[in-house]
Amino acid sequence: xxxxxxxxxxxxxxxxxxxxxxxxxxxxxxxxxxxxxxxxxxxxxxxxxxxxxxxxxxxxxxxxxxxxxxxxxxxxxxxxxxxxxxxxxxxxxxxxxxxxxxxxxxxxxxxxxxxxxxxxxxxxxxxxxxxxxxxxxxxxxxxxxxxxxxxxxxxxxxxxxxxxxxxxxxxxxxxxxxxxxxxxxxxxxxxxxxxxxxxxxxxxxxxxxxxxxxxxxxxxxxxxxxxxxxxxxxxxxxxxx
Numbered sequence: 173x174x175x176x177x178x179x180x181x182x183x184x185x186x187x188x189x190x191x192x193x194x195x196x197x198x199x200x201x202x203x204x205x206x207x208x209x210x211x212x213x214x215x216x217x218x219x220x221x222x223x224x225x226x227x228x229x230x231x232x233x234x235x236x237x238x239x240x241x242x243x244x245x246x247x248x249x250x251x252x253x254x255x256x257x258x259x260x261x262x263x264x265x266x267x268x269x270x271x272x273x274x275x276x277x278x279x280x281x282x283x284x285x286x287x288x289x290x291x292x293x294x295x296x297x298x299x300x301x302x303x304x305x306x307x308x309x310x311x312x313x314x315x316x317x318x319x320x321x322x323x324x325x326x327x328x329x330x331x332x333x334x335x336x337x338x339x340x341x342x343x344x345x346x347x348x349x350x351x352x353x354x355x356x357x358x359x360x361x362x363x364x365x366x367x368x369x370x371x372x373x374x375x376x377x378x379x380x381x382x383x384x385x386x387x388x389x390x391x392x393x394x395x396x397x398x399x400x401x402x403x404x405x406x407x408x409x410x411x412x413x
Contacts, residue, residue: 214300218299219323222243222335223299226299227301228298228303229241232338232342236341236342239343240343241344241347241348242345247413248357248358249334249358250358250360250366252361255400256363256398257369258408259395261373265326265410268292270320271317292317294337296313296316297309301316334346337373338377339352339353339372339376340352349369350369353365364392366399367395367396368382370395371392
């Protein structure tokens with residue numbers, strides 16, 4: 173046996189030792205690299221290609237037997253609608269890289285009673301992920317949001333958001349919402365109508381833009397004022413032509 177082992181060493185046929193830890197680390201790095209590449213590819217693709225559906229739209233379609241949705245280019249949406257959504261959901265949209273730290277700190281100070289998610293984070297969650305509040309989803313959202321901000325323009329982020337957001341049960345996107353609530357096109361929305369649509373976004377299944385409660389109506393007036401403010405102070409510059 174010793175003679176055979178000696179001959180094997182001489183001929184270069186010494187059996188390789190298997191190192192499980194090193195092999196496992198190599199496999200993890202390979203899988204991690206593939207995952208990062210896949211995520212980056214998905215972000216790049218949707219920078220120009222409109223998402224055909226989302227997990228939420230798909231699941232609601234199955235539950236309801238169909239949804240009301242029609243994609244509309246951002247150039248065919250009234251500018252006041254863009255400003256209203258930003259004023260309502262993410263007033264510092266033009267000034268952050270995906271995370272609004274002041275909003276996050278305010279949410280923590282309020283004991284998480286209010287949301288701190290930016291429009292960019294909501295787009296990542298709606299387009300690529302799911303709605304459950306799990307640590308895995310939050311981790312993926314935190315990793316993908318800066319990528320979307322780096323690859324997409326702010327105007328593109330807002331365009332996708334307006335087309336995948338839910339405005340009523342089974343009603344997705346501003347095109348369907350404008351016709352559903354006001355029997356008009358998204359390009360003809362008034363400042364009041366745009367503010368009302370933006371006001372229902374946090375709770376689309378419980379709020380009605382066409383027949384708003386007193387609270388929703390007050391919220392809409394605040395949003396309308398906010399939209400005028402961000403137009404005047406330049407905070408709408410990143411998404412307006």
